[in-house]
Amino acid sequence: MEQILEKILVEYRKSEGNIISLLQDIEDSFGYLSEDAINWFSKKLDIPASRFFGVATFYSQFHFKPRGRNVITACCGTACHVKGSERLINGLRKELNLSEDEDTTKNMEFTLEKVNCVGACSIAPVIIINKQVRGKTTSDKLLKEIKSLKGLKDEGN
Amino acid sequence: MKATNTTIRVCMGTGGIAAGGVEVLDAFRKELELAGIKADVKKNCSMHKVGCRGLCAKDVLVDVIIGDKKTTYQFIKSDMVPRIVKEHVVEKNPVREWMVGEDYLAFHEKQFKVVLSDCGSIDPEDISAYIGVKGYEAAKKVMTSMKPGDVIETIKASGLRGRGGAGFPTGAKWEIAGKQDSKQKYLICNADEGDPGAFMDRSVIEGNPHAVIEGMIIGAYAIGADKGYVYIRAEYPLAVERLRKALSDARENGFLGKEILGTKFNFDIKVKLGAGAFVCGEETALIASIEGQRGMPRAKPPFPVYNGLWGKPTVINNVETLANIPYIIRNGDRWFASFGTEKSRGTKVFALTGKIKNSGLIEVPMGISLKEIVYEIGGGIEGDRALKAVQTGGPSGGCIPAAMVDMSVDYESLIKAGSFVGSGGMVVLDETDCMVNIAKFFLEFTQAESCGKCVPCRIGTKRLLEILTRITKGAGKEGDLELLEKLSKDVKAASLCGLGQGAPNPILSTIKYFRHEYEAHLEGRCPSAVCKELLTYYVLEQFCKGCGACLRACPAGAITGEKKKPHFIDSGICIKCGACFDVCKFKAVKKE
The missing domain is CATH 3.40.30.10 (Glutaredoxin)
Known part of the structure; x- marks a missing residue:
């Protein structure tokens, strides 16, 4: 998992993305937003996890539980x-x-x-x-x- | 065997692909190769002019063009392709029984295409196809021979108004932005088409993405912006894919980037994917979303043209508005202003759907009557049932009753009738649709999509929905209609943004025109037999053959009866799921 997260982080820094595009990349890679992934980014970017969740819960595209095959x-x-x-x-x-x-x-x-x-x-x-x-x-x-x-x-x- | 000038066009928009367009295209490639024929096989957007001309209900539509003779086929599946290739392409005898009929021709007769004029006739994934129909000439003309002020004057004179809903004059918006003294300005294309029942923007981007890009280049030049964004719904994967390809092709061809076409003008466009929040169609919410925040609107003024994205002057135009621009520049403002009504110039694209025979995408001059749209272009109501109403403007719009079908379709007339042009969804409702249920449907939508920032919208839509829900369950109280009307007016007046201000419109317009249906619900009846709790299911003994299908389908065990004898539904046990009604082949189950 860590490797994928690193890759998303590199892409995020390169393309001057924002929280939404970052969350979209996590969702695309894992199918949902896990607490672990959010906490990992929260530490790396020094952005409170509450801000990630605040944005993520606003948009219906994001999921917080794994989804079916x-x-x-x-x-x-x-x-x-x-x-x-x-x-x-x-x-x-x-x-x-x-x-x-x-x-x-x-x-x-x-x-x-x-x-x-x-x-x-x-x-x-x-x-x-x-x-x-x-x-x-x-x-x-x-x-x-x-x-x-x-x-x-x-x-x- | 040599076939001269043979072109095959297969509809490949979302509708065409869903109906098997990819397989049909492959089948043509294979069959033509087997027959040793060189032909040009093209993808076309399903929606528009030549390819499918908007009638995606008849997909997969296929054009076979030999020389200058074009034949259009409907409902084509891949297994039908060999016969078309053998009989039509090789032997030159078109397969008559698969050709489109008179309804297809009638669908197009009353339409007039500006925005959609190249959609469907060109391959949306091929920039040279767009250049081949004079694409990017308007951008060239503007950048090499017109001053920004001239461009703004032309758009003002054309009378073009925003096609996203409110109808603000585009030229005036550009003029204000142009006058702002700021080094950094932005142009945003709003492709967050969230209205349920609307798909104009999706179709335009899927069918002719370069026209939107060209419109953006011209707009950016006029206002002095060097950065643009397209904010597009992630729910439109095909449109996103085609847009991204078009942007990269435009960049390669020197229409985007630094010093475009050798001038000093720089402009580039980024794609921002929406994340599924309807309110982000609202300008200030959209800006917040691009900035990476919760998409909540803020109070206006200041308007985005003064203070928009990252505090800079920002123009936000809708997809269809921008797609009009190249055609206006090429053909002149007078040409554009010659269509439509005095206050609503030009054409408008509508998504005609619901209980209509010819369901699809249409473009008509403003001022056409609703009747012409429904009965001539749309071919009338499905199953020849009676028209009840036409819902326009999505969740902020209203229902126009059948009695007003002669009215003109333009910005002012629709507002007068309690509805809205909106982005252009037009859902046709027939006698089997319950108007209270429709109002409830829209309130469920707006209540769920309310961002929660302002109280009138957050609490108001919730309360409105609660009242509607109890009415559809037969638990309505005396005075509920008056309460609905009063609360609706309050929510309209006090909400922060268009979502809340428009949310009560479906209620107000249905109460205004269909008050009797509300009253019937208060008395415990749903005249259209839609609202589940108000229905009773029973068996018509004279039609019942005693086949037992309903008995087996009933999940509640409410049906009894012996084989080959009339069955009986115990209304005390019945959960009103409708399973018996669905399975009965003899129309012996009745609901009232």
Whole structure:
């Protein structure tokens, strides 16, 4: 971990970045912002950790817990809303056994998250599975894909 | 076999890629090679002029151009490519049944393209394609033959107003910035398009990033800035990628950097990624975010043109505003001012979505009627249901009821109707949409996105949402509507920035035009059968075949019945999840 953090630090100093770009680099490298990583930078840069957390908690892009291997992002924009995104999300929660306040499955296979709008409204409702945009989704299509992702994992074992 | 002048264009914006654009492009490359044909296979943005012309709902759209004859195909999948290559490219017989229909032509007939005129006809990742359509000529003209003051005068005379929402005259903004006596000034392109239901800026950057860059160069020259930023949402990965490539190509070609095109003018642009906070679309919050702080707005004045990024004079223009600039310089202010209405000149790009047949990106002259947009360009309502309202302006906008569909679409008329041009989202709602639910949807959004700095917005949106939530749950109280109206007015008047000032608009406009729907909710009914808590599910015995699908789907065990006999839903046990309604193939489950 230390090596990656050093690399981010070098890049940060070189490009005269700011706290946000630094946090974005940490998030990109680890998938979330761990306390250890923040404390490491806090010491190196002599910036209080509270400032990092103050900025990070303001922006929805940052996560503070590790996320699942597969990230499913449900668009909740207006067009997706009127075309039934809520039902898709409820279906996904049921399939992944997630309660209302959970977003990652216990086996760390799936994370389900919402996004305000990905701007692909003319193919609403939109679900993004591992960065691949899926337009005009239906519950059936979606559940099939989730099942095949689960299947992949079983084969891998 | 030799095919002369054959060009294949495949739509590759976010919409096109989602529909399989990459596979289609690969299939064309492979099939053409197999057939031994030399053809020019290009990527095009999915949204615009020739490539897809905005109709991403019909993706993947493919143009086959042989000589000067162009044929457009819709809903193309990679397995359809061999037939197109064999019959059309080789044998010269277009595949009729896959060609676009009349609705595709109607979609374009009433549109007029300025910003989108090159989007889709050129490869956005190839700077020479942009130069080939007179790209960067306006920047050259400005830097070699115009004084900064002349540029400002031209933009003022064109009547261009900010396309990001409020509609402030662009030329006037530049003029103030130009007059500031400061060695350091900044120009920022606001590409933090956070309105749900809007994707104009994404499409422009994905389809023609160089036009935005050229607009920025011209703006920077006019105000005397040597540093620029594009603040863009991280949720738009393709736009970010194309923008970065365009910037590096522009630098290589000498349009950015030191002593641009041999003049004394220096200017360069950095990309700053947003981190997912809607409020950062607000100017002062955006500046705080670029500076690496929490993106919270501050009181204005001082406005950023006087005191902006790191305390220096800063102009912030929206993507679409900047993309208009090169065309205005090339074609003249009179040309631009000849479109639109007296106070709203030029064209506006809208994202037409929701319950509409032809959903997509459109560009129309200001002053066109809403009716023309919905029924002629949009082709009417999906499933031929009745139009209920058009929501414009995103979370700060309002709902225009069907009865007002004849109104003109321009800055002033929309504000008069209680809505807003905003960044240009236009979501069409039909008779099955509940207006109270829509208002609640937007309040959920603004309440979550409120930065919390000022009390009216932080507490006000929370209270408004609580009242709306109880109304949609059938627990509304007498006097709730009056309370909503009063609180809305207070939040509007007292909030610090546009987020809070606009947040009550969805409530006020829906109460104004759809008060009867609110009243029905207070009586315990949702007329559009949307609000879950107010619904009852039951089985229509005459349609029920007793197949048992609903019984198996019900997670609560509320459904009983024998095979091949009508089933029954126990409303005491029913959790109103709608699973039975979804699975019934005979439309025997009814909700009211």
